Amino acid sequence: MGGLTRVDSATMARWLEGSAVAMREQRDYLTQLDAAIGDADHGTNMDRGFASVVTKLEELDDSTPPGKLLVAAGSTLVSTVGGASGPLWGTALRRAGRSIGDGESFDGAALATALEAALDGVVKLGAARPGDKTMVDALEPAVRALRERVDGGASAADALVAAREAAEDGMHATVPLQASKGRASYLGERSIGHQDPGATSTVFILRALEQAVRERP
Amino acid sequence: MGGLTRVDSATMARWLEGSAVAMREQRDYLTQLDAAIGDADHGTNMDRGFASVVTKLEELDDSTPPGKLLVAAGSTLVSTVGGASGPLWGTALRRAGRSIGDGESFDGAALATALEAALDGVVKLGAARPGDKTMVDALEPAVRALRERVDGGASAADALVAAREAAEDGMHATVPLQASKGRASYLGERSIGHQDPGATSTVFILRALEQAVRERP
Amino acid sequence: MSVATQTLKKFVNAPEDVVKESLAGLAAAHPDLVRVDFDNQVVLRKDAPVAGKVGLVSGGGSGHEPLHGGFVGRGMLDAACPGEIFTSPVPDQMLAATKAVDGGAGVLHIVKNYTGDVMNFQLAAELADDDGVAVESVLTNDDVAVEDSLWTAGRRGVGVTVIVEKLAGAKAEAGGSLEEVATVARRVNERGRSLGVALTSCVTPSAGAPTFEIGADEMEFGVGIHGEPGRRREKLKPASEIVAEMTEAILADLSPAAGATLLAFVNGLGGTPLIELYVVYNELAKQLAERGLTVARNLVGNYITSLEMAGVSITLVELDDELTTLWDAPVHTPALRWGA
Amino acid sequence: MSVATQTLKKFVNAPEDVVKESLAGLAAAHPDLVRVDFDNQVVLRKDAPVAGKVGLVSGGGSGHEPLHGGFVGRGMLDAACPGEIFTSPVPDQMLAATKAVDGGAGVLHIVKNYTGDVMNFQLAAELADDDGVAVESVLTNDDVAVEDSLWTAGRRGVGVTVIVEKLAGAKAEAGGSLEEVATVARRVNERGRSLGVALTSCVTPSAGAPTFEIGADEMEFGVGIHGEPGRRREKLKPASEIVAEMTEAILADLSPAAGATLLAFVNGLGGTPLIELYVVYNELAKQLAERGLTVARNLVGNYITSLEMAGVSITLVELDDELTTLWDAPVHTPALRWGA
């Protein structure tokens, strides 16, 4: 299949639904992580947001192109999550959607470009750099891995495996870091030794993307 | 010695000082009893009051007659204790002192009359009857026993042994009672099974009186 | 039982100094409204005595702040006598307060119905009488949790005390005579009923431990403001059910006229966040509306507390035109202020 | 982690409804002052928009009541946007609020410096700009517990937010332009510093368990209003020592002019009784007097809380004539009221 893999609206819908399932399942775990170095709401925030996205998807026309679908999902996150993760993930999905444009489907390269746009939006808004102990520590290596594999000729599905693995490594690497962005930064040295909740939810979201693309009928 | 026992100012001072020692020692116990069916302050109340009485005694002339001494002690309790026990014990000592009058010393019969006046003051002010689960349940039988023994020709010291024993019996008898006066009455049936703090401190005060009279030099 | 200061989860120095130091803080924060007579431990309205005005004196154990010291000022109390924590003050305080606020029109004592408070105020009134000051006493006894009977100490005075102090204070400020002011106070008490529910116990500084134990899933229905037990211990319920039961119990006892106009007072006992007090007020407003009762005035907040107890009390007072006007009259005290 | 309602020691129904139901209670209790737009979850000044007046919008996570909804009314906020408990509100709320209060003179956003609040308000401001509403934003970041650095999220906004809302609100009420109102707000923030100390943790309704564990003899020095850790965990001390350390830390950072005139704000975090807040105020007044600083105005009470957390924060603001006049200006909101 290689570079010919094409991703469509149904794939994107499966991604978002899969993310919603993961957020519901992992809600208490994410909140516990946030209790340790934040304010104990990351799980409820993400769960509330993605549940609203699923509701939103039901309202949308089946013919909605994938880019529009992601923009709508991003707007829904912005409108329902609040906190730091709402604007960040909302902007990420909106930027990804706009990068994809109006086509009915897109290939792996366009997917990589979309996720680069997402990352760019997150960084522009939150000003976090890798190593600050945020979701960027999972998202940035994932996007980089995705681009490399796609450029090297891998299928979107295969490239996403590498992306998800890179995100996982990035997530684990947040544990020894001292936070310098977000609420965890207030802890100073006491943030060391805890895994970042936003990096963790990012892994779940990328895992859902990987599955959605692989399961393409 | 019999009815010839005479009680003087020094005896009364020893009584009040002994009561103060007992209140200090038993403060936490009395407060615990009050926590169960009241508001957890009986020990601190009585301790504060009798400590003030001891300070007051130091200010008084050595020649102060015993009646005046008791009146001053009672006024001090009224002025420093607060709560239910302040006015009640304050009135009790004031009435006892007034009943004794201005003499330098008095006999067992006068002591019995003084404690009857004290009881009368408590009942007039607090309107508790025996069985209401209050200090009256200890004081009333003690006063009755004292009168009986003194009338029967016992010495004040011996009569006070009987009085203290009667008070102890009365105190123990408060356990199964349902309170109908004071703060414990708010508990209704839930006051049953607890010993009344005021009856308990009454026993300590009568014990101090018994000792003060027996130790008369 | 005695516990070292540093293990008390409280901002205090020596536990026995907490009342005095807190009064010093009150005096420092509100020199425009009150002055504190530290010798007699009395909080006085700054300009007391007000010539020709009936003086209002209240008092009771400390630990219920802002009651009573926070209600001293124009349109409410002339003096407050704070006792030790949960311990009625002594007659000396009340006598000093009574003399200090007597502006020639007599003095009203507002007394919550607790044996200690009643006896100490009674002794003070007798002493004031000896000194030629005309004193009237009004007893508040609004707590429907306690069965009222000739053979017991009767009902406790709780939330209605705040309302009595406000309305009688306004009557006195408006130039009412001692008898008129006392009549207003008695009317408010007669037309008011309260009930409290606790979720946790308070901790007195001298005991250093919870006054009562309560299970993680339990509440005390009908609790008193000193942590006295109530009607029953039961399982915690949703706010809607708790408030329905409270409203039911209060109204059953108050029996307001059909379509009556009420003052609804939702009071926090100290440790319950305001967000929950408004949840309770929301439920209460619904309950009363369903019964065709009109809430004309309300008060929501911590006004008669039990240290850090998590809990809430509801007080309902049946208003009439005079009482409503008195409620709206200006008041300027540390804890209650409007129209000024 | 998820806990059944009945074991939550709170007066709530479903935990996820607590914010909405509390707002319904606020609306029911203060219909003369505020109205609540439930669709957008916004508390509005009853007469908003006020033509020609700069509109003030603030907001943030719930759980800090009375902040911000309790400060909506004349002389303070025009709108408050309450988020879920401890979660910043969303831009839709802020946009709806901004449009609803724009009286033609522009709108000031008062934002506490938390990543979420900052980003959500920023998105809202962009959207409002698209709609042609002039918006200025002021960030409060007064918490000296947090080290300020370009490379971190910076200081948290805490107690000074209340003072900014009061003083900027007075400036707007007095007819100040958007720029003037924003300047007052920024000046207050620059001249104000805060520090908080917690003795116990708060419990969020959704978590149902304490946000942090703390030993029976410990305190968190420098705690945040969401239970964020502070500078250090240490052994509890007498109030005099705690307040001395707090005052020291705040003044070291504020460096007021010699003989400066201050506003001293002792704030309860929710679960600390008022009697202790006055003990703290007493110590603070002594500390400041010893340093030759004058306390010209003060505020003592629960104004920016952290649910039922036992704890206290101190905010000091260096006043000048304009700020003092603005403080004294009338205010009429559910939680702060004078001169009206």
Ligand SMILES: Nc1ncnc2c1ncn2[C@@H]1O[C@H](COP(=O)(O)OP(=O)(O)O)[C@@H](O)[C@H]1O
């Ligand atoms: N400036 C930032 N840039 C990128 N990610 C951030 C930033 N600030 C916080 N985050 C991410 O947001 C997560 C917290 O999200 P959440 O708990 O939902 O919001 P809040 O911190 O407002 O309560 C953190 O774990 C972190 O990964």
Ligand SMILES: Nc1ncnc2c1ncn2[C@@H]1O[C@H](COP(=O)(O)OP(=O)(O)O)[C@@H](O)[C@H]1O
């Ligand atoms: N009406 C009364 N008559 C006699 N004794 C009473 C009465 N009311 C209370 N007491 C006694 O006072 C005791 C409680 O005293 P204390 O705790 O010091 O005062 P308070 O109840 O005001 O806190 C009770 O145990 C009881 O023995």
Ligand SMILES: [Mg+2]
């Ligand atoms: Mg969070």
Ligand SMILES: [Mg+2]
């Ligand atoms: Mg007691």
Ligand SMILES: [Mg+2]
């Ligand atoms: Mg008592």
Ligand SMILES: [Mg+2]
């Ligand atoms: Mg949050």
